[in-house]
Amino acid sequence: MTAITADNLALQRQADRRRFLEPWLYLSPALVIIVTVLVVPLIIGISYSFRKFSAFRSEYVGLGQYRAMMVDPVLHDALINTLWWTVASLALQFFLGLGLALLLNQPFHGRRLVQGLVFLPWAVPIFLTGLTWAWLFNPLIGPLPHVFHAIGLQSEPVTILADPSTAMWGPIIANVWFGIPFFAITLLAARKSIPSELYEAASIDGATAWQQFTKVTLPFLAPTIAITVMLRTVWIATFADLIYVMTAGGPAGSTNTIATYIYVSAFKSLDKGYASAIAVLLLVLLIAYALIVIQIRRALLRDV
């Protein structure tokens, strides 16, 4: 009797251990790669922010880099530019992406072909996206300045990238072009997973299309929206390639964001210490933002 119980206990314990270990077994390859390639270098990178680098050596300067950051007017402008660049790009990408997802959920002729075509920008390398849009804005070779001139947006057909007051729109438009498919694909997938019975029930109850959208579609999409908006915000805020290729932060620093500023500080002036300190600032801001969105998502999930 006791022997059987002991056996059962041992079996039970073995099963418990298995159940405890199994998820970690499945997770281990991902975690090992992320820790060795990202987390460890990140910690080393943070330690760089307390040092000053010159050509052949580095010295410990404590909070010196952070003090320099506080009085840096370029950084101040870059912060404002980053906010504007991120909010404008994100809002346009999101609403146009959501619109596209809802359109693609409608039946129409040639839908498969259309879907293939409108998702295509996602496959275009970013570097190429930047160059091609800069080319489209070039009055010598591109059509856009002439279009803007013809519809009265510009008095002369010139590139918007050369004017500090309009330059930021260049990378923003290119970024929106590139980012719409991301939202469209993920939101379309989420939209298709909403059971059609809900819409049938809603329309039997006499709900209008707008009511169906706000009462059924939006609440079901909300968790996906929260997570995609968050990931996208982070990508856009840390995204230096596009601006660098199109305007290199100019003219007169009008498109200089924190990300391009880090890039320039790290490679042009070779000051890895100052670049790392700015990167720490950006990291802290983004982590705070991510935590807030996670809280919002949790609240939304509870409501559904």
Next chain:
Amino acid sequence: MPGQSLLQRILGQTGLYAAIACYVIFALLPIYWTIKISVTPQDLLYSEGIKLWPSRMTLANYTSVLKATDFPRYFLNSFLVSVTTAVIVTVVASFAGYALSRFRFRGKALVSLVLLLTQTFPLVMVIPPIYRIMGQLGLTDNLYGLIIIYTAFNIAFATFLMQSFLDGVPKDLEEAAMIDGCTRFEALRRVIMPLTLPGMGATVAFVFTAAWSELLFALMLINSESQKTFSVGLLTFVSKFAVDWGQMMAASVMALIPVCLFFMFLQRYLVTGLTAGAVKG
């Protein structure tokens, strides 16, 4: 729909097609323009700059890119790096996504949080340390180094993607298989995997395109001509030949072809696969 007049329906349809046309034109304009410039003869480049199609066409830009430049080499390098990265990431992320989708365990919230936070890394922050570590391991100027970095950067997002696809597969299916005597791994392989193939296809597509267009790390880590990926090759091309737009656009179009083909192929999975319909029936 009931209660709608014919006029309303016609207006609705017109609006639908007009909106779709706008999206298609916006999406294709830059690609179209790239192709147009690539077939425009050098002497017409500026005089016919804003015409929709040049009065004469040439393929000279293409032949000179293929014969006189290293672009075929860059192309192959990018392809190897992107395919390898996409396959590794998808396999690793499928397992991780499975763990997050199917198990309740202590530390799960922490794992999700760490994965999310790795998405917030300013890439530039890890460049100096990664450059040093890769140098010590002898992985600079080496395509393996790029594969390792791209894999790490894409795992978190791919895991969330796979987790959401797996969440769409009812638990009953594998539980039934396990009651029938399958081990969990067998159930995963025989029941769950076929149902999530479309999701894996989408993940492969995301990771492939991300790896294909990466510039920053490739620029840092690769120096020699024989190891350059496409983005780095194109950048050196720009700086070396000032603005030979025709050749550059021709090279760009060639780089677009495999990504577009690959993407068109995966479209089918995106169209049919992301719906829960396949699972519900």
